Each structure stands twice: as C-alpha cells, then as structure tokens.
Amino acid sequence: MSSSQPRDRGIPEATVARLPLYLRALHGMAERGVATVSSEDLAAAAGVNSAKLRKDLSHLGSYGTRGVGYDVEYLVYQISRELGLTQDWAVAIVGVGNLGRALANYGGFVSRGFRVAALVDADPEVVGDTIAGLNVEHIDELEAVIKRRGVSIVVLAIPAAAAQEVCDRVVAVGVTSILNFAPVVLSVPETVDVRKVDLSIELQILAFHEQRKAGGPLMAVDSQ
C-alpha cells in the first residue's frame, strides 16, 4: 500500500449511505463464521447489485483479493473505521416519549459504537426516572449535560413545536450532528449536519405507489 491512497477524500454521499448496509450484512456473516465473501454474495445480502458494491468498496481502497473475494473481518474493520465507528460516540436523546424510549432501548446503537450517554426531557413527570439504565435529566440541564458527558450527536424525539428551540440550544454549545424526528425543517448554520427521519413521509410514499398499483384515478396501464 503506497503512502498516497485516494482513500479518504470524496467518498460519494450515495456510497456513504450504503456502507452501513454492507456493515450489517458483514456482521451477520462474521457471526455465522463466514471468513471470506465475494462481491456477488455480499451484494445479495445487502440488497444491491454487485457492480455497485464493488465500486462503493473501491472508494475506500483495494481491500479485496481477485479470484477470492473479501475477507469478512478485515472489511468490517475497514468500513467501521471509514464510518468512524471505531471510536465511541456519546449520544444524547432529547424527549423520552415512546419514540425516545424506543431509541434508548435500541440495541442496534450500542453494537455500532454509539453510546446513549444522556436522556433529557421537559416533563417533570418523567425527569428522575430510569430508562434503559439511565437517569432522565431535566431540559434545563441540557447544555450542562452535553458538556459534561462529551455528547457530540443529539437525537431530537420531541414535538415539532419545541424542536427549533432545542436545536438552537444544542448548536450553541457546539453540537454539529443532529438526528431529527420532529416533523419540521430545522434551520441551522451550514457547519451543522441535520438528518431527518419523518415516519409519516415514508407512509405517504408507500401510499403513492400503492395507489398506482390499485389503479389510480385514471387507472394508468403500467407498462412495467
């Protein structure tokens, strides 16, 4: 391996979004004791086509062996490192309604280098409760908690009306990565990354396609 790989710079966004998928498939294989996997098989397990998978992996470097495939363990490590999962990320969840609880208990985080380091809520009724082994703290303590625990990623699982205000507060104390479940467009400085998950949007997209299948208003004959 030469000293100047084109490795790091400019991994396409579309590729980044798929790496976690590959990682998941690889973890499954590692557990089942698979040592080596071809692009064909891994692609199938991840639900993509093999050319795409190979191109994606080629952006990280040349980690396969022609004629053989990829070493599962090694690839897990490389992808993890690329995604930054070899370090430990402290996550704070703001809002411990049903969604916040679901997230706090979600095993998929811990196993990927994410550590739920704090739970925060505004409701005095739940402040002080223990959820998933963590004490729920009051929203007034938000800034202090983030600093004290070294939180770098904040998850917003709160009502839309409160989201922008909380967002502003966490940005003000230096958080630059936010996962937003509230159905609002957050306005943030461009140095801050916001990813959003809107549960109802996914359903609406399904409804659109379902309507087509069922024969929409004009019952378009679908050639496909």
Added chain:
Amino acid sequence: MSSSQPRDRGIPEATVARLPLYLRALHGMAERGVATVSSEDLAAAAGVNSAKLRKDLSHLGSYGTRGVGYDVEYLVYQISRELGLTQDWAVAIVGVGNLGRALANYGGFVSRGFRVAALVDADPEVVGDTIAGLNVEHIDELEAVIKRRGVSIVVLAIPAAAAQEVCDRVVAVGVTSILNFAPVVLSVPETVDVRKVDLSIELQILAFHEQRKAGGPLMAVDSQ
C-alpha cells in the same frame, strides 16, 4: 389544457419523496391563514431551492399563477390527491414495543389520511391491551385481521429475526406495501413495495460526517 395531460405518468421518484415535505409546509401555511404562496417562499419553508420546487410541481400539472404564486388550499388538494391521501388507508402495525407504540400514537398519521386499523403482537403479555384506543390482537390472527379490516399497508416494528416470516405472511394475503423498521433486507416479490427505516444507519451517516469535521485519522484539510 388538452385532455391528455402528461400529469400522472412518470413522476420522478425524487419528486414523490419531496411532495410530503411540501404538503407539510402547506398545511402549516393554511393553518396560519396564508392564501397564496410563491415558489420562493414555499421552497424556503420546505428546505429546498425554488427551481427544484417549481419543477417538482410542474410534474403534477400547471397549478400556479404567474406573477402571483400558488393557491395554498388548491395545491394542498392537488398534492394530496397525487399522493393518494384523499382516500383512507388502513394501516396495521405489527409489534407494539416502544416503537410500535410510538407509531400508534403518532398524530402525523391520522392527519394525512392514514388510519391505524390494527395492532398485532406475539407477546401474550400485551395481547388484549388497549393502546391508542385499539385492542392489541395476537399474531396468529394476522391474516384474519388484515382481511377483516381491509389493511393495505403493514408496518413492521418487530425484531429482525421475526421480520421475514411476518413479511411472507402479509404478502401471502395480498399486502403490497410494507414499511420495515427491522434491520434486515426483506425479500419480496417485485410487485411488493418495501420502504425501510433503519435508525442506526442514520446515526452512522452522521458519525461519518462528524468524524470528518473533527479531523479524521489523517486530518484531511477540507477545502469546502
């Protein structure tokens, strides 16, 4: 406008994915009594740029007025119709853990033409409970419930290990739209639409970018 609009056929997937966003912004405006909105303002409210918004809307038809903008009510109706939200969709949620409960209680569904028509779970402990006004039914009743309630969209909020089996069963009784929260790639006939939401994937993508900002392993100097 002639009798053959290019309206229905071939709305780009990327556009479909944004329509719910516009719809949300428009609902907010309607509530605040705004009668008319320009592409510039609506785009800002939805968090996209105005050229994209205009092109998206142009795929549905010519619903704006030059020099004025779009009538909010009318546009709400047109987008709703296009997405199929003018009809009532019966949704079944399988799995009433924290996530399932969060979904069952989520107000964003009801207000968009979705009706949670059934809750199903395998745990005898929760079967029979009432959640969000609905009786939780046993997974053995899955097929019967789907038929009886006319369910056309199924949400899977169950552990990964159970997902494929439940998926096969709902597909077998004719469901063709599935929203999957389990971290597995479901295999389905190509007539079935599956959308997936993986909470940990979003965090991993954030971690990737966060790592860059913080200065990754090689502290690449980002020109941007």
Added chain:
DNA sequence: AGCCCTTTGTGAACCGATGCACAAAGTCAG
C-alpha cells in the same frame, strides 16, 4: 387599454450515480 412588474414553467447544460463489460490480478490444480 397599455405598460410594467412579478413569478411561473421549462429548455438546456451540468453533475453525480448506476450498470455494463472487460482487462488485470490473483488462486489453484496438475
């Protein structure tokens, strides 16, 4: 009615992502 101003709708250039198809690189058997 005529003119000016605003804003839409869209042609065209651009950009990134996808998929094909194959040469390069490696393994393994004999």
Added chain:
DNA sequence: CTGACTTTGTGCATCGGTTCACAAAGGGCT
C-alpha cells in the same frame, strides 16, 4: 511452472436529477 478459472477494480456509456436562466403568462396600476 504453466494454464485454466475466478473475481476484483474500473473505464465508459447512460440515466436520472439538479440548477441555471429566460421566455411566456398573468396581475394590477395608471
């Protein structure tokens, strides 16, 4: 050591989506 076989990594064509920039369309003022 050689040759057949497998599978990666990638150049290239293609496609879908984004953005620019402007002509066309309408409103409203005088």
